[in-house]
Amino acid sequence: MSEGVEWAIHSCLNLAWVEPAEAVSAAQLAAFFALPAAYLNKQLQALVRAGILTSTSGPRGGFRLARDPDTISLLDVVTAIEGAQEAFRCQQLMKSRPGARKDIDYRKECLVSQAMRQADLAWRRTLADRTIGDIKTDVEKLDPDTPELTRSRLAELR
Template sequence: MKMNEGVEWAMHSCVNLSWLPGEAVTAKRLAAFYDLPTAYLNKQLQALTRAGILSSVSGPKGGFQLARDPRNITLLDIVVAIDGPDDAFRCTQILKAGPGADPHVDYRKTCVVSQAMRAAELTYRRELAGTTIADIAGRVEKQFPATPDSTRARFANLKS
């Protein structure tokens, strides 16, 4: 499975925004933090806004900020906002074209390959749903205690 690179960008942006509560940060500044293309990152930020993960503030002090507490934003929320809700594996029921196929059977439910892939998908989604932006930020802070302060300082020095 290959995720859109925008998922990674969106997750890092949300972690950074969690260290800037109440501050709206422009797409340009968020992109400059990691030297990303502003227009492409902005598309990801707009998707997060449509999903209710970010809010967009207009005006001279405008930009993006978290719309919810980081404890209430899961990694799955971000993946779904960027990549959509569809499962990574989609059973096309190729067994219907195989020898001894029964046209009345829903092979998405009876196929062992489909069952295994669905189980893996559920495990993957459960793990993402059980991890929040606050969890990630907390793990970063534990491993690299200076990161929140250095992130705030770097954003303070980035041009709008």
């Protein structure tokens, strides 16, 4: 998984603490964690295409969450950044072994492929079950000052 996923999740989390009418620029979000703005902007644009963020141009433009944080799963963010393909892609190595049959799709029959597909499904279910809102709530329980500190820091970066 690319670092862009981590950046995207943290950006969504920061945007969850911003007032709803407030937009935050890519430069502000990048400066918050000292990230390269151009590369972060690519991640943010992918989130816009996925319907997770909205963007407006202009001097007061920037990014906002397009949906309630409780409806944005971690899987939504991962899929927006990395795509929907499975992490493991069976190359059907079993077709090269002695006694292999040409008429069998080993992506379905191979026990290694089945185990990896099950692991991928479990991983996706876990990500689908956790939302930006869940993480927001957990962070606020650990450090109640985080929302205000985040808003203040983003305001300083304007």
